[in-house]
Amino acid sequence: MRESRKAYSASEGVRKAYLRSLADPKSRIDPRIHSGMEDLIIDAKMLADAASGLVYRKYTIEESGGPADPALPFELSVPVWVRTREDTLRIEHSRDGATWTTVYEKIADFRDPSTIFPYPVEIPKDQDAMRVDGTHYFRSWIMNYQGDTSWSDPLTLIFDRDPPYSHATPVKFPDIPVVTDDSLKVGAKLKLPAYTGGAPGDQVLVYWMSHIPEKIEDLDPPIVTLPTTGAEQELSIPEDKIRAVGDGGVYALYLLVDKALNISALSVWTSIPVALGELPTAFGDPEVPLATxxxxxxxxxxxxxxxxxxxxxxxxxxxxxxxxxxxxxxxxxxxxxxxxxxxxxxxxxxxxxxxxxxxxxxxxxxxxxxxxxxxxxxxxxxxxxxxxxxxFETMDPGGPSPEWPLPIHPGLEPVVVRGRGAASGENELDDDDAGLPADLEVELYSFAKENDELEFYWAGELATTYTVSDTDKPNDTILVVAPWAVIEKGGNGPAIPVNYRASRPGVHNPVHATPTDVLVDAITITPVAATFNHLVRGMITCASIQASNGHVGGPAVEVLIPDLTEYHQFSAFTKIQAKWWVYRGETDDLGFDVIDAVTLDVSIDIDDEHPITGFTWRIPYATNVLPTHEGNTDPRFNSSRANVQYILKTGKGDIESIEARVDLAFMPPSGVCDPAGGAI
CATH class of the missing domain: 2.60.40 (Immunoglobulin-like)
Structure with a gap:
C-alpha cells in the first residue's frame, strides 16, 4: 500500500510538470537552438573604451550638441543567421540582463542577395530605455517563418552623457601674478582646481585668449591638453603660446572632457595680466597745455x-x-x-x-x-x-546753460542796431548812415546785478561798454552807441556780427549774447594809389627803363597795382580799368596838355596772370613812353608828368583809386636812351 502511494505521488509530480511545460512553450525548445545566434556587433569607432563597452557620447545623444559634438546614429549589426522566407528581427534591450524590451523590430525576407551582413540596424535614441546613463544590454531575437525563435547572448555597453562637473560651471583658474619677461624665465603656471567624479581618461583643455568667448564655437585652439584624474594639479603654459597672444588682459579658461567625449561647460574666465618686453621705468608729469x-x-x-x-x-x-x-x-x-x-x-x-x-x-x-x-x-x-x-563758475544762478561750454547764453537777448540816417532800418546801415554812429539797444537779462559790465563788439572790435547801475532792472532796455570809426573799420558786408558779453566782478567766466547780423552798406572807399618800379630819385630815368629790359615784353615803365583783396568786402569785382596819360612839360605851371599819342585806357581781368593780391602793369617804352619826348627846343619839355589810375568795376559801380604821378626824365645829356645798355 505504501508502494502504491509512492507511485501515485511520483505520477502526480510528472503530471504537474507536464502541465507547467504546456504553459511555457520556451521550455519545450531545445536549448542548443537558443544559443546558436552570434552576438551583436558594434563598430569599434563607436567605443571610447572597448574593454568596458563605453560608447562615445556623440552616438548616444538624440540631437546635435553643436559643431564640436555632432549627433551620429547608434548602430548595431546582426551576424548572419539561418533565414526563412519571413523572419521577425528584434533588437531587445535590458538594464538588468533579465527583463527585455524591444527597441527595434523588422519583419522581412532577409534572403534577398542585396541584403548586407552583418545586418546593420539603426536603433532610435528617442526611446525611454535609451535615455538613461549606465549599463545597457542588447541582444538580437529572431523568429523564423515556422515560429522557431533564437536569441544571442547580451552585448554589454555603457552610456555616459554626463560631463565632468555635470552641468555646473567649472571653477575658474585662481588668479596669478602679472606675466612678464622676468616671470617667464621660471615659467607661467596655472592651477587646475580639483573636481569630483574625475576618472581615468578625463582631459583638461586649456585656452589662453585675447578675447572673452561667449560660447564654445568662439574658442581658439587649446594651448594645452593634458590628462587629469580630478585632483588639483599644476599646468605649465608654454612660453611661445604666451608670446603669440601677446600683452593682455589675457583670458584663461578651460574645458574638461571625459573618455566618452562628454564636454563640460566652459569655465569662468580668469583675467591674467601679461606685460611682455622691456617696461618703462621713468614717468614724466602730465601736461595740460591750456593751463600754464x-x-x-x-x-x-x-x-x-x-x-x-x-x-x-x-x-x-x-x-x-x-x-x-x-x-x-x-x-x-x-x-x-x-x-x-x-x-x-x-x-x-x-x-x-x-x-x-x-x-x-x-x-x-x-x-x-x-x-x-x-x-x-x-x-x-x-x-x-x-x-x-x-x-567754471557762471553768473547765472541756474547754472551752466544747455549750450555749455559755448559762451552763448540763451538768457541774453541779442542786440538791435539802429542807424541815424534818414532811411535806416533795423539792423541795417546804408549810405544815409555814412559817417554817423549807430545806436545799440538790448534788453537787460534776468539775472543782471549792479556792477555787471557789458562789452559791445562790432565785427569783433570793442565798440563800447556799459556798467549796470543800481537803478537798472531786468528787462530794462539799455542804449549804447557804436562810434563810426569802429563801424568803418568793420567794413561793409551782408552780415557784420554785433554782439555783447556780460561779466561780473569775482566771476571768472563771462556770458555772451547771440550775435546780430547787420547789413552794412554805408562805407565808401578810395583804393590806394598804384606805385612805380625801378625809380631813381623818385623819377623814371633811363636807368629805370634799362632795369625793365630783361622782361620778355621788352623795356617798359612798370606800374605796381597793389593788393586789392580788402576792397572785396565793400563790393565784389572781377576786373579793373587801368589808365595811363602824360602831361607835357616838367612842372604843373606849364599846363596840363595831354600827349594823346601815348594815352592808354585798358580793361584787365582779375585772373591768374593778374591776381587780386597785386600785379605789374607794363607800359611799353617804344609806343607809350618814348614818344613823350617830342623834340621841343624848350628844355623844360625834355621831361614830362605821367599819371596812372585804376578803377574797380564793382556791382555797385566804379570805384576810382587815388591817382599816381611820376616824372618821366629818361633822356640823358646825349639825348638818346638805349634800353639795352647805357646812355649814349
Whole structure:
C-alpha cells in the first residue's frame, strides 16, 4: 500500500510538470537552438573604451550638441543567421540582463542577395530605455517563418552623457601674478582646481585668449591638453603660446572632457595680466597745455570750448599697443591706445561732460588733480600726476546753460542796431548812415546785478561798454552807441556780427549774447594809389627803363597795382580799368596838355596772370613812353608828368583809386636812351 502511494505521488509530480511545460512553450525548445545566434556587433569607432563597452557620447545623444559634438546614429549589426522566407528581427534591450524590451523590430525576407551582413540596424535614441546613463544590454531575437525563435547572448555597453562637473560651471583658474619677461624665465603656471567624479581618461583643455568667448564655437585652439584624474594639479603654459597672444588682459579658461567625449561647460574666465618686453621705468608729469603758469594753471569755460587735452609724455620702451588711462579729478577716462603718437606726447582729449561733472556745483577755482597710468595689457606699469585749477563758475544762478561750454547764453537777448540816417532800418546801415554812429539797444537779462559790465563788439572790435547801475532792472532796455570809426573799420558786408558779453566782478567766466547780423552798406572807399618800379630819385630815368629790359615784353615803365583783396568786402569785382596819360612839360605851371599819342585806357581781368593780391602793369617804352619826348627846343619839355589810375568795376559801380604821378626824365645829356645798355 505504501508502494502504491509512492507511485501515485511520483505520477502526480510528472503530471504537474507536464502541465507547467504546456504553459511555457520556451521550455519545450531545445536549448542548443537558443544559443546558436552570434552576438551583436558594434563598430569599434563607436567605443571610447572597448574593454568596458563605453560608447562615445556623440552616438548616444538624440540631437546635435553643436559643431564640436555632432549627433551620429547608434548602430548595431546582426551576424548572419539561418533565414526563412519571413523572419521577425528584434533588437531587445535590458538594464538588468533579465527583463527585455524591444527597441527595434523588422519583419522581412532577409534572403534577398542585396541584403548586407552583418545586418546593420539603426536603433532610435528617442526611446525611454535609451535615455538613461549606465549599463545597457542588447541582444538580437529572431523568429523564423515556422515560429522557431533564437536569441544571442547580451552585448554589454555603457552610456555616459554626463560631463565632468555635470552641468555646473567649472571653477575658474585662481588668479596669478602679472606675466612678464622676468616671470617667464621660471615659467607661467596655472592651477587646475580639483573636481569630483574625475576618472581615468578625463582631459583638461586649456585656452589662453585675447578675447572673452561667449560660447564654445568662439574658442581658439587649446594651448594645452593634458590628462587629469580630478585632483588639483599644476599646468605649465608654454612660453611661445604666451608670446603669440601677446600683452593682455589675457583670458584663461578651460574645458574638461571625459573618455566618452562628454564636454563640460566652459569655465569662468580668469583675467591674467601679461606685460611682455622691456617696461618703462621713468614717468614724466602730465601736461595740460591750456593751463600754464601764465594763467595760474587755470582751465576755464573758454578753454573747455576750445577743447581741453591732457598730454602724457612719451616714455622710453613704450609700445604702440600700450594704453593710457587719464584720471581728471576723481573721474577716470576710458583707456586710450598709445598708437602712433608723435614720440613726444600722447594727446588725450577730456570730454566736456567730464570737465563739467568733475567741477560740480563749486564756485571759483577748484584745485584738481590730473593723473595718468600707463598700462601694458591690463598691467599698470607706472604713471604720474599734476595739479591745476578749474573754474567754471557762471553768473547765472541756474547754472551752466544747455549750450555749455559755448559762451552763448540763451538768457541774453541779442542786440538791435539802429542807424541815424534818414532811411535806416533795423539792423541795417546804408549810405544815409555814412559817417554817423549807430545806436545799440538790448534788453537787460534776468539775472543782471549792479556792477555787471557789458562789452559791445562790432565785427569783433570793442565798440563800447556799459556798467549796470543800481537803478537798472531786468528787462530794462539799455542804449549804447557804436562810434563810426569802429563801424568803418568793420567794413561793409551782408552780415557784420554785433554782439555783447556780460561779466561780473569775482566771476571768472563771462556770458555772451547771440550775435546780430547787420547789413552794412554805408562805407565808401578810395583804393590806394598804384606805385612805380625801378625809380631813381623818385623819377623814371633811363636807368629805370634799362632795369625793365630783361622782361620778355621788352623795356617798359612798370606800374605796381597793389593788393586789392580788402576792397572785396565793400563790393565784389572781377576786373579793373587801368589808365595811363602824360602831361607835357616838367612842372604843373606849364599846363596840363595831354600827349594823346601815348594815352592808354585798358580793361584787365582779375585772373591768374593778374591776381587780386597785386600785379605789374607794363607800359611799353617804344609806343607809350618814348614818344613823350617830342623834340621841343624848350628844355623844360625834355621831361614830362605821367599819371596812372585804376578803377574797380564793382556791382555797385566804379570805384576810382587815388591817382599816381611820376616824372618821366629818361633822356640823358646825349639825348638818346638805349634800353639795352647805357646812355649814349
Amino acid at each position: 603758469a601764465a594763467d595760474g594753471f587755470l582751465i576755464d569755460q573758454a578753454d573747455a570750448q576750445l577743447g581741453v587735452e591732457v598730454w602724457v609724455p612719451w616714455q622710453e620702451h613704450i609700445k604702440a599697443t600700450d594704453t593710457v588711462v587719464v584720471t581728471w579729478g576723481s573721474i577716470e577716462l576710458p583707456a586710450e591706445t598709445v598708437g602712433s603718437a608723435n614720440k613726444e606726447f600722447i594727446q588725450i582729449k577730456v570730454p566736456e561732460e567730464t570737465l563739467l561733472r568733475a567741477y560740480g556745483s563749486n564756485e571759483g577755482p577748484l584745485p584738481t588733480n590730473v593723473s595718468y597710468v600707463l598700462n601694458r595689457g591690463t598691467h599698470p606699469v607706472g604713471g604720474a600726476d599734476t595739479d591745476i585749477n578749474v573754474d
